[in-house]
Amino acid sequence: MSIDFKKIHIGELIFKKVTEEQISSQRICAFMKCREEELEKTFNSQSIDTENLLRWSKLLEYDFFRLYTQHLILFAPPSIATRKSAAETNTQLPTFRKNIYTKGMIDYVLKLISDGKKTKLEVVERYGIPKTTLYKWIQKYAEKNK
Known part of the structure; x- marks a missing residue:
């Protein structure tokens, strides 16, 4: 299923x-x-509050928050000017070492390239995915598809 x-x-x-x-x-x-x-209302809602989303994630044993994480990775990558190491950042919130690239997100990006909707350079620039990472994906998944 493609999301x-x-x-x-x-x-x-x-x-x-x-x-x-x-x-x-x-x-x-x-x-x-x-x-x-209320169930019907939830199924028709484009968004729900985080407490309910957490309960749904537990009930269905699926991380629905990961969908939003993938959105952030694809459509709101950090700019080069704002990237700082965890040691340089002064925050009381937890910091995470690196982005999480799921199989679904990788497939989405590779499909954009294979369909000609975006070039490799456009993907790198638009989504902030390092070139080396993108080329590793292309090599790894091209071998599997042969």
Whole structure:
């Protein structure tokens, strides 16, 4: 399944996962402490609050937050001017060493290149993916597709 990381409709994605897992609405309502009308509202919502998203992630054993992480990696990479090492950053929030590139995100980027929608240089510039990383992906996944 290919996901458009640019336009995330979390309700639809939750509904797809519920359908895949074949979880009854009674079980969901008991876990989420809600009524069936609220389930329908969630499935139709483009966004939901983080507390509910965390509960859905636990219930469905799927990290829905990762979808938003991939969006940030693809569409809001840090600029070179703002990149600092963790030691240079003065923050009370946790810092993370590097970006997480999932298979879905890698497939998305490689499909853009293979379909001719973006060049390698455009991908590097637009998404902030290092050239060496992109070329390793191309080599690794081209070998698998042979």
